[in-house]
Amino acid sequence: MNATEKALVLKVGRFRESDCWVKLLTPTRGIFNAFAFGGSRSRRRFVGCLDPLSHVLFTFGANKTGTYIVLAEGSLLHNFPGVRTDPVKTGLAVNCIKFVEAIEIDPSDARPAYELLLETLYMLEKGGGNSDFVPWLFRAKLAFEMGYKPDFLSCGICGKSVTVQSGYQFGVEKGQVACQTCLSGGKPLEGLARPISTGVLRALDWIQSSQPADWAKVVMDREVRRQSSQLVELFVAYHLGLSWDNGMYKKV
Ligand SMILES: [Zn+2]
CATH class of the missing domain: 1.20.1440.120 (Recombination protein O, C-terminal domain)
Incomplete structure (x- = not known):
């Protein structure tokens, strides 16, 4: 699964040193959690995207076993x-x-x-x-x-x-x-x-x-x-x- 979709970021949490979990709302998937590995360090892949209330175009996929969703990168559309x-x-x-x-x-x-x-x-x-x-x-x-x-x-x-x-x-x-x-x-x-x-x-x-x-x-x-x-x-x-x-x- 690889997809690109606009999403509203509802919540963001950090775990380990530089990883984030993100709660998202999208028009076709509803509310779900996804992981942004290295998200709090990556200035390039997630510039301004990992804050609550951000409107972002995310590219995401599943992990190898398909058990969770991983954010690959995001482009910020608006951060209000x-x-x-x-x-x-x-x-x-x-x-x-x-x-x-x-x-x-x-x-x-x-x-x-x-x-x-x-x-x-x-x-x-x-x-x-x-x-x-x-x-x-x-x-x-x-x-x-x-x-x-x-x-x-x-x-x-x-x-x-x-x-x-x-x-x-x-x-x-x-x-x-x-x-x-x-x-x-x-x-x-x-x-x-x-x-x-x-x-x-x-x-x-x-x-x-x-x-x-x-x-x-x-x-x-x-x-x-x-x-x-x-x-x-x-x-x-x-x-x-x-x-x-x-x-x-x-x-x-
Ligand atoms: Zn009547």
Whole structure:
């Protein structure tokens, strides 16, 4: 096996005198560990590549017995100096990385995670993003991208578009909206359901179609933000089995 692929470096550790292990995320392989033998000494093969948050084009192969992956060389594409030198931005980036790690992403789902993380780093690098929005917008967007694409703008039972009326509920299990007419007609949502306003439905729809670059200038009514983020956490907990607790993601 010899391959060349773009990767985001998530973590780097050193062992023995000059060897490194590197935790990588690539669009086709997901998250995996690889070894860079002589990596901390080689100025030529890995210039600037073996630092967390680096975006690198790596050439890698397997060892003789095929039991682990060895990095042969790398070309640095970007190392996000603006994120790296700002503790707040570093914290936001690490928060997003921890979430991707906690999902235990399948290689077939790796591309959206890789692309979203990369776009988020570029947005932070350009000076955007704050802690009120980035962490939960990232979780929301990734959960929606991974195939759980709720339709927030029409009733999942009768199909009518969401209007300014009140009385909507959102069923977390099926990612389905139900309107007041359907609910009062005795068609309840299955499982966990929450009342939801039109404003929150529109906010969630916006998040679903947004790009990280849009998050830099997002403005959201305080109450809409509170309710939207609560619903996102319920959705993530149910579909990805994770909740944020005390600085780490826990399986729920
Ligand atoms: Zn309906």
